[in-house]
Structure formats: C-alpha cells, structure tokens
Amino acid sequence: DEATPVTRFQQYLRFKTAHPNPNYTAPVSFLTSIAESLGLKAQTFEFVAEKPVLLLTWTGSNPSLPSLLLNSHLDSVPAEPSKWIHPPFAAVRDQDGKIFARGAQDDKCIAIQYLEAIRNLKGRGFVPARTVHVSYVPEEEIGGEDGAQKFVASQVFDELRVGFVLDEGQASVNDEFRVFYADRSPWKVIIKAIGQPGHGSRMYDNGATENLMESVEVISRFRESQFDVLKAGKAPASEVISVNPVYLKAGIPSPTGFVMNMQPSEAEAGYDVRMPPAADPDLMRKRIAEEWAPAERNMTFEIQEKGPIRDLKGNPLVTATDDSNPWWSVFKQAIAAAGGKLGKPEILASTTDARFMRELGIPALGFSPMTNTPILLHDHNEFLEESVFLKGIGVYEHVISSLSSFEAVNDV
C-alpha cells in the first residue's frame, strides 16, 4: 500500500509518546526520514539528555529575512485504554473517517500537516523567501522546562533569528478557525495546615484538617466569584482566574484505609490556578498569603509559578492581533485566501510552549486548523476527522506560503 498523508498521520499517532515515559526516539527518526525525503535539513539537539528537539529547515531564497518557525510538541498526555472505544495508540480510522488516537488533536495533527503542506508547496515549485523552520519539542505536556524552554534559551535558537511562530491551538466546534494570541500562566498552589493532634472524640479548635477546610471554603468562594463572571457571560473562560482543587491529602493511613479515631497534625490541598495575562500576580500572591493560607491559622503555602508571565521588557506575554503586527495581517489574509473564516482572537485557557517565544518578544500565534470538531484534547476518545485533517494541509499551504514570502519585516 502506498503511503498517503493520512497513513503518515496514523503512523505518527502510533508512537507511544504518552507521559510518564514518552518514546521520543522513534517519532524523531520517523519525522527525520520524512524531512529528508522532502529535502529538508534535519538536526537533532539534546539540550537535556534523551529529550530531543528535532529542527527541520527549509532555506529561503533570502535567508537574511527573519525566519518563520512552525512548532509542535512530540509528547502526549496519558490515556486510559479501558475507557476508549478504540485503543489510544492504534490510530483506528472508523467508517466515518474519524481517526482515534491520543494526540490526534493535541497536537500530532499539526506536526504532520506542516510537512504535508511543505511537500505540496515544494511539489508546485514554491520557494520561500524567508527560511522556514519546523521544530518538534519534547515535554510540553509537563511544562516544557526540559523542552521548549531550553531550546528557546539556546544559541541554536538565537541563530535561527525567528521572526514569527505558529504553535498549537485548539479545535473549533463551529466553522470558524480559532486563533490564540496569549496563554494563561499555570500556577501550582499547595496549601498546608498543621494543627493540634488529638483523640477523634475531642472537640477543639485549630486541628490541621479543620484549618485546611476553612481555607478550602475561602478558596471555593474565590473560585465561585470567578466562575460567576463566566456564567454571567461577562468574560470568556480564559479571561478569568481559574482555580480547581486537584488533590487533598490528610489523615493517618492504616492497613485498612485511615485511622478513624485520631485527628491528624498535618493536612494539605493542591490547586491548579491559571492566570490570564491581565491578572495581577502580586495581588494573587497576597491573596494566597493572607486569605488562603494565613499564618494565624497555622497555614503555609507554596506557589510554583511555571514559566514566564512577562516578556523581557516586562510586558504581558501577548501577541498583537492588529495592524501593528504585520505577521498578523498576513496570517489573517492567508486564512481568508484558503476559504476559511477566522474567529475573534482568543486567549488560550491552558498553556503552550508559545509563551517561551513570546517571552523573547517574538510574536507567536496558537493555531490548529480544526473546524466543526469537538474539543477532545486530554479527553477519552480523542479523534480527528480525516476530512478536517486534509483540509488543514491546504490551510497551511496558504499560511506557510504567505508568511514565508512577504518581505515587509526585515529586522529582528
């Protein structure tokens, strides 16, 4: 059987790239061999051992122009096979043309679409003016510290002189493509209580679990206040501060569960907090210290702020989506030329590697060309319809040819 864009997509989907043990070697060699067959230069870097970054290069006719970078990540979140209708790494194509796999939307589709678009452009004899780079990075799903963050900090990256980045976006449930100009910043917030231990029958103040529960209530009220803004339709989900409890830890373990007649001396809770670019981080830190984990209630806290929240000039990590950004105008026109409708630019509710490029002041948009598709990233039964996948290739042909050939931007 002859390989096609869809069979190459399926092959790529079959690599077991799920955390906590993603296989990076096999997909990197697979992509490298496709790249070489297309005449692209392929280089692999290990900024961290065994966490390769694959960089493909299509040299432009005027390589002095700032380059275009098309990024995607190699890794995937885990999947629970028993809860899927098809095995998550089999890439089964059903009778309707739906291709089921962990990573089908997030984000192995774009990884292959970039290459298929380049294949088609090359087939038509198109030559880009600026150099086009395609990067495949590890570790995005766990925060990118050993992936994009190291890549972007490297001399290799500096020498690419990247002018503009496209990275992953999210599926659209209607016929408008979605585009993202910022991400929310992820904070992991851990609050801990200590308190008087004692017999389970005694009523006293300041027990650890009691202290923690009071904070849990305070946090829930803040969560409600943010959720109410959404529910009232006053802001989209990605523009409020999200707060979600992700674990609770308390109690004294026993062989049959927990000791029931002892009040523990320690208790803790973990929260996933996402900060939109307009939120004030100092205010949030103060709220956590004074209201969520007050020392008077024997509470301590830990905030792990993951990744940058401001660029090198101190500005929020936001890419302009107006005429001040020539890349934006060209991108927008390319979508129209591809026959697509573009929705209002959005902030992404979650987090991608684009923030590391934005930190350097490089404009970066999140874009995955999937319309009329349910949002299934990180969900069971993640799939992408073959027709949507194929249409996306055509969209990228327009996007890559336009962004790589306009010459208005010539200094980085």
Ligand SMILES: CSCC[C@H](NC=O)C(=O)O
């Ligand atoms: C702590 S950074 C984690 C990055 C991750 N990215 C995709 O889901 C996310 O949770 O948004």
Ligand SMILES: [Zn+2]
């Ligand atoms: Zn992703």
Ligand SMILES: [Zn+2]
């Ligand atoms: Zn993801």
